[in-house]
Amino acid sequence: MAKKKEGPQIISAHRLRDGRPVFLGKDVIWQDIIDNAVIVHSEKDLETLMVEAKNSVEKQEVVEPYALSVTHEGNMIRPDHYRERIRALGPSILPEFHLQPSFAALESHPTHLPE
Amino acid sequence: MYQYDGFDQEFVRQRSAQFRDQVKRRLSGALSEAEFKPLRLMNGVYLELHAYLLRVAIPYGTLSSQQLKRLAMIGRKWDRGYGHFTTRQNIQFNWPKLEDIPDMLDSLAEVEMHAIQTSGACIRNVTADQFSGVAKDEIEDPRPWAEIIRQWSSLHPEFTFLPRKFKVSITGSSEDRAAIKVHDIGLALKKNDHGDIGFEVMVGGGQGRTPMLAQTIRDFLPKSEILPYLEAIMRVYNQFGRRDNKYKARIKILVHETGIEKLRSLVEAEYEALRASFIDLPQAEVSRIQNFFTAPPYQNLEDQEALLNQQAQQNTGFGQWLQANRTGHKQPGYAVVTISLKPIGGIPGDISSDQMDYVADLSERYGFGEIRVTHEQNLVLPDIRQDQLFDLYQDLVSQGLATANAGLISDIISCPGMDYCALATARSIPIAQALSRRFEDITSQQNIGPLKIKISGCINACGHHHVGHIGILGLERKGEEHYQLSLGGHAGFEASIGKIVGPSFKEHQIVDAVETVVQTYLDLRTEDEIFLDTYRRLGDTPFKEALYAAA
Numbered sequence: 001m002a003k004k005k006e007g008p009q010i011i012s013a014h015r016l017r018d019g020r021p022v023f024l025g026k027d028v029i030w031q032d033i034i035d036n037a038v039i040v041h042s043e044k045d046l047e048t049l050m051v052e053a054k055n056s057v058e059k060q061e062v063v064e065p066y067a068l069s070v071t072h073e074g075n076m077i078r079p080d081h082y083r084e085r086i087r088a089l090g091p092s093i094l095p096e097f098h099l100q101p102s103f104a105a106l107e108s109h110p111t112h113l114p115e
Numbered sequence: 116m117y118q119y120d121g122f123d124q125e126f127v128r129q130r131s132a133q134f135r136d137q138v139k140r141r142l143s144g145a146l147s148e149a150e151f152k153p154l155r156l157m158n159g160v161y162l163e164l165h166a167y168l169l170r171v172a173i174p175y176g177t178l179s180s181q182q183l184k185r186l187a188m189i190g191r192k193w194d195r196g197y198g199h200f201t202t203r204q205n206i207q208f209n210w211p212k213l214e215d216i217p218d219m220l221d222s223l224a225e226v227e228m229h230a231i232q233t234s235g236a237c238i239r240n241v242t243a244d245q246f247s248g249v250a251k252d253e254i255e256d257p258r259p260w261a262e263i264i265r266q267w268s269s270l271h272p273e274f275t276f277l278p279r280k281f282k283v284s285i286t287g288s289s290e291d292r293a294a295i296k297v298h299d300i301g302l303a304l305k306k307n308d309h310g311d312i313g314f315e316v317m318v319g320g321g322q323g324r325t326p327m328l329a330q331t332i333r334d335f336l337p338k339s340e341i342l343p344y345l346e347a348i349m350r351v352y353n354q355f356g357r358r359d360n361k362y363k364a365r366i367k368i369l370v371h372e373t374g375i376e377k378l379r380s381l382v383e384a385e386y387e388a389l390r391a392s393f394i395d396l397p398q399a400e401v402s403r404i405q406n407f408f409t410a411p412p413y414q415n416l417e418d419q420e421a422l423l424n425q426q427a428q429q430n431t432g433f434g435q436w437l438q439a440n441r442t443g444h445k446q447p448g449y450a451v452v453t454i455s456l457k458p459i460g461g462i463p464g465d466i467s468s469d470q471m472d473y474v475a476d477l478s479e480r481y482g483f484g485e486i487r488v489t490h491e492q493n494l495v496l497p498d499i500r501q502d503q504l505f506d507l508y509q510d511l512v513s514q515g516l517a518t519a520n521a522g523l524i525s526d527i528i529s530c531p532g533m534d535y536c537a538l539a540t541a542r543s544i545p546i547a548q549a550l551s552r553r554f555e556d557i558t559s560q561q562n563i564g565p566l567k568i569k570i571s572g573c574i575n576a577c578g579h580h581h582v583g584h585i586g587i588l589g590l591e592r593k594g595e596e597h598y599q600l601s602l603g604g605h606a607g608f609e610a611s612i613g614k615i616v617g618p619s620f621k622e623h624q625i626v627d628a629v630e631t632v633v634q635t636y637l638d639l640r641t642e643d644e645i646f647l648d649t650y651r652r653l654g655d656t657p658f659k660e661a662l663y664a665a666a
Contacts, residue, residue, distance in 0.1 A: 014162055016141075016142065016213065017142065018166060018212040018214075019163070019166040019212070021165060059144075060142065063162070082533075082595070082596065083164075086542070090165065091165065092534055092542060092545060093462060093534050093542075
């Protein structure tokens with residue numbers, strides 16, 4: 001995802017063993033739930049965080065780390081892009097597989113399409 | 116069905132062992148992701164939005180009951196209890212762990228299955244008409260030829276690093292049910308003026324961001340020459356296909372840029388040059404493979420139309436199902452049955468492990484233990500006695516597998532879209548579900564008649580939107596999902612690429628837009644016209660007016 005220059009960002013990647021989306025949290029521990037991600041607000045801090053992410057790649061923990069823009073409020077971290085929201089939550093069509101980040105309550109999934 | 120010989124078994128076993136070692140080295144760090152990625156792709160392993168994905172080949176869409184039961188077991192043991200059939204007659208598992216995939220592949224190898232060449236720049240799984248061998252309109256069963264091509268193309272050393280992926284599809288009937296004109300090579304068995312059967316060879320079809328229909332490169336090719344001729348095409352493509360730009364690397368671009376006449380002369384020259392050294396397929400080997408596809412032990416039966424009519428009158432649901440999901444069989448007293456994997460509001464192509472087991476059991480109880488997979492993401496039981504259709508129907512009803520919509524508006528092709536796919540720009544499954552609910556009533560669907568909606572969640576067009584009578588392409592516009600509507604596409608011998616009808620629609624508008632198109636057709640159709648006929652007669656003007664008049 002294209003990252004914006006300003007505003008809160010986090011780092012996500014796929015866990016090598018099972019391919020699941022994970023989010024870089026405190027003490028370089030990769031988290032399943034996006035709420036536990038470390039948020040950075042500057043390009044400099046993002047670069048520092050990305051160095052840690054790349055170290056995890058070298059340790060065969062994760063693959064393909066990247067930064068994404070988020071909005072946060074209290075404990076809730078919500079990706080700005082719908083792709084990242086689906087990725088952090090689970091397939092919009094299968095609520096039974098959803099993880100439970102705080103922003104889940106805001107989503108209209110599985111779909112708000114008219115029937 | 117074809118059965119592996121010792122060579123096939125050893126080949127698949129070795130490949131599985133090789134990949135087990137590659138996964139081990141990846142997990143240990145001996146292989147980097149950059150080194151591992153091309154290796155996993157050649158074994159059908161992708162990394163998608165939520166997890167790895169394993170794509171398993173189902174050669175020419177033919178499965179034994181034992182194989183389907185194994186797929187059910189794999190879904191249950193190593194995935195989340197279901198699988199997804201694709202537009203290339205493959206099955207995908209959406210949640211495997213990388214460390215489990217070697218065990219999954221070993222398990223597949225035990226039932227003569229694998230994931231080789233289901234991804235990567237190689238010759239992919241050969242697809243075919245799902246009614247092969249049983250279709251009433253069949254000229255010759257294409258399955259032996261599909262199998263011969265499968266064997267020739269599997270790990271062909273010269274064609275392991277092609278400019279791009281390469282897809283072959285084959286039909287032996289007077290109706291194309293395999294979408295051969297949107298494949299890199301489409302093969303149609305046909306009879307010439309002398310009564311000989313050979314191949315019409317078409318080349319350069321494909322969808323994606325540059326949709327093109329295949330053009331005929333050889334009008335009639337003797338069957339015995341199929342492998343050297345395919346080899347000649349592949350050599351020309353391998354040599355001249357563009358490698359500077361992946362979006363221009365498919366053979367359709369080579370055909371377009373070179374012109375079919377020049378390409379034909381290149382292929383024919385290559386063909387002449389290699390003929391001398393190419394060992395013809397021995398007739399004994401052709402016969403050996405054909406013997407795997409001989410007809411099962413049918414009983415001498417008569418057609419049962421009177422009985423079926425009576426049962427249909429007594430049970431409306433059965434009557435509707437019979438009308439949509441039963442196809443004529445070449446053997447009197449038998450029928451071909453399509454099992455719709457498009458329940459109303461369901462996910463197109465998805466099937467639970469329990470349903471897989473059930474269908475496998477049905478294929479043994481009512482047929483000869485064989486199941487077909489269609490490129491339209493449904494299953495087929497090819498050999499059902501007509502006098503047992505009602506019993507079969509009731510069994511299917513009990514498992515939610517009797518939706519009477521084959522070929523109708525709710526029989527929608529949909530790619531996984533952004534709910535799973537890392538490449539997608541929008542979701543496609545929720546649109547299919549909402550459309551299915553909107554047109555839920557089967558009587559209304561039958562009134563609308565044959566109408567194919569095909570939905571892709573990105574420009575790569577895995578959901579075949581270019582050849583949908585109504586095609587829907589999901590795109591991103593300013594951070595929101597939008598859907599572009601195209602009309603008039605078709606995937607048969609009279610194929611056409613759909614035409615974009617106008618500005619795209621937002622997610623909450625697209626279902627209404629499709630309904631407007633359908634209502635316009637219903638208002639304008641003449642007797643017996645299906646949607647495509649009306650569109651071809653009138654063009655897109657009335658549909659445009661109806662869709663955008665208020666804007």
